[in-house]
Amino acid sequence: MQLTGKITAETLMSLEAYTKWRKVNKPLVIAHRKLRSVMLGEHINVQFESETTIRYQIQEMLRIEKVFEEEGILQEVEAYAPLVPDGSNWKATMMIEYVDIHERKRELAKLIGVEDRLFVEVEGHGRVYAIADEDLDRETEEKTSAVHFVRFEFTPTMCAAIKVGAGVKLGCDHTHYPSHVDIPAETLASLAGDLK
Numbered sequence: 563m564q565l566t567g568k569i570t571a572e573t574l575m576s577l578e579a580y581t582k583w584r585k586v587n588k589p590l591v592i593a594h595r596k597l598r599s600v601m602l603g604e605h606i607n608v609q610f611e612s613e614t615t616i617r618y619q620i621q622e623m624l625r626i627e628k629v630f631e632e633e634g635i636l637q638e639v640e641a642y643a644p645l646v647p648d649g650s651n652w653k654a655t656m657m658i659e660y661v662d663i664h665e666r667k668r669e670l671a672k673l674i675g676v677e678d679r680l681f682v683e684v685e686g687h688g689r690v691y692a693i694a695d696e697d698l699d700r701e702t703e704e705k706t707s708a709v710h711f712v713r714f715e716f717t718p719t720m721c722a723a724i725k726v727g728a729g730v731k732l733g734c735d736h737t738h739y740p741s742h743v744d745i746p747a748e749t750l751a752s753l754a755g756d757l758k
Contacts (some may be wrong), residue, residue, distance in 0.1 A: 565613050567645045569620065571635045578622045591618045597752050600732050603741035605669070607657045608680070608712075608732060611645045644697070645711060648720060649758035656680060656692075656710040667720045672707040673702070675712040679680055679736035684720045685728040721757040724750070 566573045575583060576657055580697070591614060598610040609615070621639045646652050659664035668752060677694035684690070692712035724730060730750055733742030745753070 567613070567618070569613065569617055569639055569646060571632060571639055574576070574617070574624070574635065575621060577625060577630065580625060584621075584625070594752075597749055598655045600743065600745055600749060602680075602734055602743055603739065605659050606676075606680075606739065607740070608625055608654050609656045609657070609755075610749075611647065612752075612756060613646050616646045618643050627702065632748055647756040650716055650718075652682070652714045652716075652753055652756060654712050654714075656694075656712050658706070658708045666708065667688045667705070669738075670708060673736060674703075674733075676706055676734065676736040676739055677712060679731075679739075680712060680734050682714045683733060683742075684716070684723050685730065685746055686723060687720050689719075689733075690714050690716060691722070696740075716757065725754050725757055 572581075594611060594612070595618075597616050598612065598615070600608045600610070601698070602608055603651050620642050621687070623638050624635060629638065642732075645653050645655070658666075658670065658673065658676070660669055677692060680692040680694070681689040682692075694710050694712045695707075695714065697711065704749065705756055730745045730753075732745055734740065
């Protein structure tokens with residue numbers, strides 16, 4: 563998988579080439595995704611996206627759906643490419659995870675607006691709250707969605723601090739889910755690479 567800085571239909575592999583590549587490289591992509599995942603409390607998993615994770619997602623969708631047509635390929639690119647960080651931000655998929663379906667339903671009703679209360683705090687700087695679900699609204703009056711797409715936009719000073727090793731917390735100050743965690747050093751090193 564060639565990283566080009568911009569995902570386009572032309573920079574994706576053919577299904578045949580991807581199938582061969584996948585056999586060898588799938589464990590590396592899974593390890594990369596795991597490195598970039600941060601559990602916030604027991605039930606919120608924040609998976610920070612990268613060009614690698616999004617390219618993999620697009621290629622997987624094309625493989626599963628057996629999409630060969632240019633129009634279908636372009637639809638997948640348009641759906642997922644905006645999730646690649648672009649130098650001044652981190653972008654992530656936020657998943658609210660409850661195994662028990664009844665508990666999940668009850669908690670999603672309590673957690674309306676949780677995606678807007680998710681934040682990143684760079685050491686020595688104020689909180690940066692998530693900009694959530696820019697593509698479409700994912701909650702109703704009855705409940706929030708179990709999946710949200712979020713973006714954390716940083717100032718140049720914050721980017722510089724992260725790149726030289728400042729500590730960073732991931733947190734949530736929603737009334738029903740107060741939680742915060744230090745982002746582990748190895749995860750932070752990977753995320754720092756997303757910033758210019």
